[in-house]
Amino acid sequence: MRITYRVLAYTICVLVALQAAFHAWGSAGLGLYLSEGGVIDASAQDGPPPFPEVIGLMLHGMNGMFVIPVVALILLIVSFFAKVPRGVTYAAIVFGLVLLQVTLGLLGHSIVLLGFFHGINALLLFTAALLAGLNASKRRVAERAEAATAPASASA
Template sequence: MKIVYKVLAYLVAVEVAVQAAVMVYGDAGLGKWVAQGGVLDKTVMESEASPFPEVIGLIAHGINGMMVIPVIALLLLISSFFARVPGAVKAAGLVLLLVAVQVTLGLFGHDIPALGALHGLNALLLFSTALYAARRDRSVGVPAQAEPRLGTTG
């Protein structure tokens, strides 16, 4: 169960990196589309047509952030109870809390754009916390090796 815990924690960190990548991909595509004369208004946003190819990045960001990452974070918390890793429950709980904050900031950021800055900062905090959670037990997946001690011969 230690390996499951570790994999899920690293997966949260990877998903946060994916979130950044797909969001910037979508934003860059939007910028290019507008520079070529495209207009983003309510009609375009409510239509089911794809105005530019990179819009898939914006869609992926929404689906990944609203569904995939919260499920992984919840599975991480559940696995932390069985992993027998010191501090795992606390670290996984913090990851889940930061995911909840991230989703909330993302949702309210549409009405209060200044929350977008907090959304970005919280993403960095979530990424770091997920890595911290993954590295709680350094012995998982690492074979034991004898380390030389200072002052000993041999």
């Protein structure tokens, strides 16, 4: 289960990196479309996509709203069985940051300043998931197990 925990934590890191790539790709396409005279208004939502890179923005939304939250929830559930020291704490932090990220992403469409915090929180989420994965490494778990048993065996 520890390996599953570690794989899930690192998967969240990969998914967050993909989020940045999807958004950058979509934003670059939007910038090119606008610089070539394209116009974005309410009618752009009807019919075919106005520019091909819009798929990056769509993937950003789907990955952020569905894939990452599901993986984070599975990580939290697995954390109760993985026997990783402080694993539940790390998984809960990751899950909490995912919930905050989704909230900031949704509210950022009407309160644009929240988009700024959405970007910062993405870095925090990546870092928390990375630390969760590193915390579950064999070396770390072995070091903590030795530290936990050393005082008990020394006093006996």
